[in-house]
Each structure stands twice: as C-alpha cells, then as structure tokens.
Amino acid sequence: MKTYSALGAAIALAAVPFLVGLNEYYLFLVTLILLYTTIVVAWQLIGGYGGQLDLGAGAYHGLGAVVTGFLMVNYGVSGWVGLLVSGAAAAGVAFLIGYPSFRLGLKEVWYALSSLALVLILQKIFLLWTDVAGPLERYIPYAEFDPVFMRAGTKIFYYYITAALLASTFLIVSRIRRSKTGLYLISIRENEEAAEMLGVDVRRYKLQALMIYSFIAAVTGGIYASMVGFYHPTLFDSWISIQTATLAIVGGLGHLLGPPIVSIILLTVQEYLRITLGAVIIGLHQVIFGIILVVIIMFKPDGLGPLIDSLARRFPASVRR
Amino acid sequence: MDALVLEGISKNFGALAALTNVNMRVQVGEVVGLIGPNGAGKTTLFNIVTGFTKPDRGRVKLFGEDVTGLQPHQIAARGVARTFQIVKPFFGMTVYETVLVGAYLREKDEDNARQRAEVAMKLTGVYHLRNRYARELNTPQLKLVELARSLATQPKLLMLDEIVAGLTPAEVDAMTALVKRIRDEMGVTVLLVEHVMRFVMNISDRVVVLNYGEVIAEGSPSEVSSNLKVIEAYLGGKSGS
Numbered sequence: 001m002k003t004y005s006a007l008g009a010a011i012a013l014a015a016v017p018f019l020v021g022l023n024e025y026y027l028f029l030v031t032l033i034l035l036y037t038t039i040v041v042a043w044q045l046i047g048g049y050g051g052q053l054d055l056g057a058g059a060y061h062g063l064g065a066v067v068t069g070f071l072m073v074n075y076g077v078s079g080w081v082g083l084l085v086s087g088a089a090a091a092g093v094a095f096l097i098g099y100p101s102f103r104l105g106l107k108e109v110w111y112a113l114s115s116l117a118l119v120l121i122l123q124k125i126f127l128l129w130t131d132v133a134g135p136l137e138r139y140i141p142y143a144e145f146d147p148v149f150m151r152a153g154t155k156i157f158y159y160y161i162t163a164a165l166l167a168s169t170f171l172i173v174s175r176i177r178r179s180k181t182g183l184y185l186i187s188i189r190e191n192e193e194a195a196e197m198l199g200v201d202v203r204r205y206k207l208q209a210l211m212i213y214s215f216i217a218a219v220t221g222g223i224y225a226s227m228v229g230f231y232h233p234t235l236f237d238s239w240i241s242i243q244t245a246t247l248a249i250v251g252g253l254g255h256l257l258g259p260p261i262v263s264i265i266l267l268t269v270q271e272y273l274r275i276t277l278g279a280v281i282i283g284l285h286q287v288i289f290g291i292i293l294v295v296i297i298m299f300k301p302d303g304l305g306p307l308i309d310s311l312a313r314r315f316p317a318s319v320r321r
Numbered sequence: 322m323d324a325l326v327l328e329g330i331s332k333n334f335g336a337l338a339a340l341t342n343v344n345m346r347v348q349v350g351e352v353v354g355l356i357g358p359n360g361a362g363k364t365t366l367f368n369i370v371t372g373f374t375k376p377d378r379g380r381v382k383l384f385g386e387d388v389t390g391l392q393p394h395q396i397a398a399r400g401v402a403r404t405f406q407i408v409k410p411f412f413g414m415t416v417y418e419t420v421l422v423g424a425y426l427r428e429k430d431e432d433n434a435r436q437r438a439e440v441a442m443k444l445t446g447v448y449h450l451r452n453r454y455a456r457e458l459n460t461p462q463l464k465l466v467e468l469a470r471s472l473a474t475q476p477k478l479l480m481l482d483e484i485v486a487g488l489t490p491a492e493v494d495a496m497t498a499l500v501k502r503i504r505d506e507m508g509v510t511v512l513l514v515e516h517v518m519r520f521v522m523n524i525s526d527r528v529v530v531l532n533y534g535e536v537i538a539e540g541s542p543s544e545v546s547s548n549l550k551v552i553e554a555y556l557g558g559k560s561g562s
Contacts, residue, residue: 183418186413
C-alpha cells in the first residue's frame with residue numbers, strides 16, 4: 001500500500017506541469033509552492049521533532065540564493081555545485097548560531113526571536129557587503145537550456161528539480177523520524193531533562209536537526225535564485241520564516257503527512273486569492289488567507305495533521321475492501 | 322569497590338546553603354536510603370550527582386572516575402540512571418517508544434534495543450501498556466514507566482527520587498519487591514531518596530540522614546531510627562518547642 005501511495009504521489013507530481021498546460025506563469029507558481037513546501041517539510045526536524053520554534057528559514061533560504069547566485073555570476077560555477085556549497089554554508093552558519101543557542105538552553109519565544117534576528121542580520125550584512133551582493137540585483141547569465149550550469153529558459157526544468165528535492169526531503173525526514181535520531185529528537189521535545197538523563201546528548205541532536213534543515217532550506221534558495229535569474233539581499237525574507245513555521249504548525253507539529261499536504265493546499269489557495277483578489281482591494285487576499293488560518297487553528301488547535309493521518313489510515317482500508 | 326563517592330560537596334543557592342561539606346559513599350551492590358526532612362538537600366544532591374547542578378566545592382566520583390561537572394547525558398553513559406521526584410514523562414510518545422529511548426543508550430542496533438526495552442517493560446510490569454500514550458496513564462503507571470526506561474539504559478547505579486510517594490501501601494510493597502529484584506538479579510546499586518519509612522527501612526542496607534544540607538547520621542535502618550539527632554530533625558529539637 002505504501003508503495004502505491006508513493007507511486008501515486010510521484011505520478012501526481014510529475015503530471016502537474018501538464019495539468020497547468022505547460023503555462024510558464026503557472027509553472028513558476030507551482031514550483032514556488034513546492035519550494036516553500038520543501039522548507040516546511042525540512043522544518044519538522046527542528047520544529048516538529050526537536051521542539052525548537054525556529055524562525056531562521058528566511059536566513060538559510062536567502063543564504064542559498066546569494067551563495068549559489070554569487071558562484072554562478074562571478075565564477076561561472078554550476079548551480080548544482082552552488083547548491084551543495086550554499087547548503088554547506090548554511091549548515092555552517094546554523095552550527096555557529098545553534099551551538100551557543102542550545103548551550104544556553106534558548107527555547108520557545110527566546111529561541112524564536114533570536115533565530116528570526118538572523119534573517120535581519122544577514123540581510124543587512126549582504127546589503128552592505130557589495131563585493132558579494134549589495135543593493136543592486138545581480139543577474140545570473142542567461143542560457144536557453146544548460147542543465148550542467150543549471151539554467152534554463154523554461155520553468156519546467158526548475159519544476160522537476162524542485163519536485164525531486166521535495167520528494168527526497170520527504171523521504172529523508174520520514175526516515176529520520178523512524179530512526180533513533182527521530183526518537184531522540186521527539187524525546188527532547190517532550191522533556192529535555194528526562195531525555196538527557198537517558199543519555200540523549202540534547203545539544204548534539206538539536207544541532208544535527210538544525211543543520212540538516214538549514215542545508216535543505218539553502219538548497220531551495222539556490223534553486224529560487226537560478227529560476228528567477230538574479231539574487232538580492234531582500235531574499236533574506238522574514239516572511240518565509242513566518243510562513244514556514246505557520247504552515248508546519250497548521251499542518252500538525254511532528255506529523256509527517258499533514259504539513260506537506262496542508263502546505264501545498266494553503267499555498268495554492270494563497271496564490272489563487274492573490275491572483276483573483278490581489279488587484280481588487282490591495283491586501284484583501286492576505287486578510288482572507290489570515291482568516292482561513294485563524295479558523296483552522298480555532299477548530300483544530302493541533303493542526304490538521306491528526307485529521308490527515310486518520311484519513312490516510314482509513315483510505316487504504318477502503319481500497320482493500 | 323565504591324559505586325559513588327561524594328567528597329566535601331557544598332552548594333549554595335544565594336544565601337541558602339543547600340549542601341554543606343557532604344561526604345558520602347555508596348558501595349557496589351548496596352541499597353542506600355537517603356532521608357531527611359523537606360528542604361534537607363536530598364534532591365539537590367541527586368542533581369549534583371547526575372550533572373544537572375554544579376557543586377560549588379567538592380568532587381563527585383563514579384566507579385573511581387572523577388565526573389564532577391560532566392553533563393547529565395555523560396553521567397548516563399557512565400552507568401547512572403535516575404527517576405524524578407515529579408515524573409517527567411514523554412506525553413506524546415507511547416510507553417514502548419519511551420522505554421526504547423533508554424534502550425538506545427547501550428544498544429545501537431534497533432532489534433537489540435527493542436528486545437532490551439521489552440525486557441525492561443516486562444520486569445516493571447508495564448508491557449501491557451506498551452502501545453498506550455504516556456498522557457493516558459496515571460501517576461503510579463508513569464512512575465513504573467520511568468523506572469522501565471531507566472532500567473532500559475542498563476544502569477550500574479540506579480537513583481530513585483521518591484519513587485513510592487503517592488502510592489498505596491500495596492503498591493509500595495510491590496515496589497519494594499521490584500527494587501530488591503533489580504538489585505539481586507541485575508546487580509544494580511541503588512541510591513534512593515524517600516519519605517515513606519515503610520519503604521526505606523524495609524529495603525535499605527544503609528541509611529544516610531541529611532538535615533539542613535549536612536549529614537547528621539548514617540548507619541543501618543535500626544541504628545538510624547533510634548538515633549536521637551534524627552528524631553530531633555524530624556520531630557523538632559527540644560530547644561525549639
């Protein structure tokens with residue numbers, strides 16, 4: 001049954017470009033939705049399992065965009081290499097931030113605020129650091145179709161890269177969830193002192209979770225920069241941080257299926273509202289989106305994860321019958 | 322051989338002296354009861370041994386090794402397990418998962434860890450609860466789960482912080498038998514903090530009495546219970562009445 005649902009998901013992901021009629025604009029939107037969903041899935045590691053309310057996604061996403069873009073623009077380095085380098089750079093920054101934070105035992109709102117500050121700090125640094133970024137957009141050399149350089153004129157190229165990234169992120173996270181590391185992370189979330197007394201090196205496991213998540217968030221940033229063809233310090237975007245945590249919480253903290261499904265649906269709704277209402281009254285789509293979130297949390301304070309899990313359990317049974 | 326040695330441990334919280342020059346030994350294979358009135362420093366002493374609190378002065382030695390200042394997970398790796406005075410369950414996990422966390426300390430392989438967890442659950446009698454979430458259990462059950470996950474780490478020294486507080490007399494007797502089995506069959510050294518005299522006096526080879534952060538008496542249960550200083554500490558001194 002599991003293989004069938006995996007196969008179904010893979011076919012659905014592969015079919016989307018044709019469902020939107022290979023329209024470049026829609027391809028761009030669905031790629032964005034999958035990119036942001038990837039961050040939400042990776043965020044589960046630190047937020048859903050590790051229990052740290054991380055708001056640093058925008059920092060790692062931006063770092064991925066700037067590092068990958070910088071290497072492509074200035075050295076003609078392939079985007080693929082750029083993704084790996086930027087992922088490593090983000091994991092390095094995550095280590096530098098995470099090590100003292102977890103050593104000091106920063107948690108809850110204090111951790112949330114300090115991780116959010118990272119977004120703003122990095123944005124200012126790269127605005128001032130004109131050798132690398134600066135206030136002007138830097139354009140990545142155009143190529144009609146150059147898969148080695150990771151640059152293409154059509155968005156379908158980026159769509160499939162992103163779909164593959166989302167699928168592998170989901171597999172990595174679900175594998176970690178079932179492993180000793182996942183069990184340890186959840187025990188940390190549930191009670192740090194008790195976990196520590198059972199031999200769990202709390203700092204080490206939190207740091208691991210943070211580094212894997214930041215690596216993946218940076219990769220989404222690198223793909224984004226290559227897709228839009230430029231990079232700029234505004235890609236250090238605190239909205240991405242908020243959106244990631246919000247979608248993961250509404251999707252169900254620590255749930256495997258809820259966050260990606262909810263994230264894809266809500267981001268699609270958000271884009272739809274933006275397209276249809278965004279020009280009618282400026283900001284109306286955001287108001288409606290906000291109301292949707294509030295209503296969900298009012299009626300399902302634990303998010304939609306438990307609901308989706310029970311639906312997923314019922315579904316295979318009805319198929320078998 | 323000594324499982325645990327405390328040498329001149331002192332700890333102040335601001336102006337309050339929680340522990341003053343405490344010297345203590347626990348030999349391998351012993352069951353030692355640590356008693357004393359509320360606020361005597363028993364839990365602080367536990368926190369110092371397990372690395373949650375750093376002593377201001379003094380050394381902690383486990384099985385001959387100086388472990389002062391190590392973190393709790395490092396203490397656990399050296400063979401110490403502990404239950405907490407106020408239970409610290411993993412509410413969002415099943416009993417099985419909870420105990421498995423402990424088992425992973427010494428069993429890297431998943432199958433072995435599962436086996437180890439099952440042995441610990443059966444010994445403590447929570448195996449039938451294995452698929453229940455901790456949030457569905459009552460306090461006596463949570464205490465047993467806490468004991469099970471501690472045992473799953475395969476400790477050499479087990480520290481029990483008021484494990485029978487709030488239990489019925491029948492449950493206390495069952496716990497007495499269980500702790501004796503743990504000591505006799507698994508060869509685990511036990512240090513326990515307790516207020517329930519029925520339990521301490523039944524199970525301890527030796528009792529150490531703390532009062533206002535100082536060791537005021539030490540000896541067999543009968544010696545200690547007839548010690549005047551101990552009676553004073555519990556019932557109040559003559560000068561005070």
